[in-house]
Amino acid sequence: MSLTKRCIAEFIGTFWLVFGGCGSAVLAAAFTADGAKLGQSTAFPLGIGLVGVSLAFGLTVLTMAYAIGHISGCHLNPAVSIGLWAAKRFPSSELFVYIGSQIFGAVAAAGVLALIATGKPGFDLVKSGFAANGFGAHSPGGYSLTACFIAELVLTFIFLTVILGATDRRAPQGFAPIAIGLTLTLIHLISIPVTNTSVNPARSLGPAVFVGGWALQQLWLFWLAPILGGAFAGFFYSQVLEAPTPERQLSEVI
Numbered sequence: 001m002s003l004t005k006r007c008i009a010e011f012i013g014t015f016w017l018v019f020g021g022c023g024s025a026v027l028a029a030a031f032t033a034d035g036a037k038l039g040q041s042t043a044f045p046l047g048i049g050l051v052g053v054s055l056a057f058g059l060t061v062l063t064m065a066y067a068i069g070h071i072s073g074c075h076l077n078p079a080v081s082i083g084l085w086a087a088k089r090f091p092s093s094e095l096f097v098y099i100g101s102q103i104f105g106a107v108a109a110a111g112v113l114a115l116i117a118t119g120k121p122g123f124d125l126v127k128s129g130f131a132a133n134g135f136g137a138h139s140p141g142g143y144s145l146t147a148c149f150i151a152e153l154v155l156t157f158i159f160l161t162v163i164l165g166a167t168d169r170r171a172p173q174g175f176a177p178i179a180i181g182l183t184l185t186l187i188h189l190i191s192i193p194v195t196n197t198s199v200n201p202a203r204s205l206g207p208a209v210f211v212g213g214w215a216l217q218q219l220w221l222f223w224l225a226p227i228l229g230g231a232f233a234g235f236f237y238s239q240v241l242e243a244p245t246p247e248r249q250l251s252e253v254i
Helices: 003-028 049-072 078-086 092-117 145-166 176-195 201-211 213-217 221-241 245-253
Strands: none
Touching: 003 049, 003 092, 003 201, 049 176, 078 092, 078 145, 078 201, 078 221, 092 201, 145 176, 145 221, 201 213, 201 221
């Protein structure tokens, strides 16, 4: 498969991750029906909440893993690409091209989502937060910079460890997308109150571009922590958990 086709797949996949995941947070998380329009006396909640948003992010990765995993590997995340590179499963010559495709996909998705969200009277991208990631005063739960950094570092490390383990030649074949999608769901269930959950620099960049201000000022953490977590996981897996070379060669023959 040509590099161009693989980058197009990464663009589409990252677009879907940001549009589906952040879209669920912006459009559906706290949706309330107008009872008057439905013949009822009061408004009532129909939003999907934090659990629904967590599932949405997991489902975007699960669906795209089956759709484009055989084309590009379905990274959808600079931290994943860097983690795979650190594990010696991805060539350095293609690393920045992949990351560029992911960035463009994320920003494009956030742009389309912004067009849809602002179609509702009174919606304000800045005041709503637009699913941007933040720490301190901009953390959903008011968590400190240190707490948010640790959360993003550790959760990205675990995410990459699952990805590397689920795609290991020794692992059961065909189930990796399920394990990876469920892991991302669990990560969101844990950390939406902490940082709004990043573990993905491209996902953080997309909404931050349109929110501006504080979101761009705090963006560094949501690049640095996931990239460090991904790189540490890649190095750790390759050095500690990866099969020895003779065993890998034997499994390839079998």
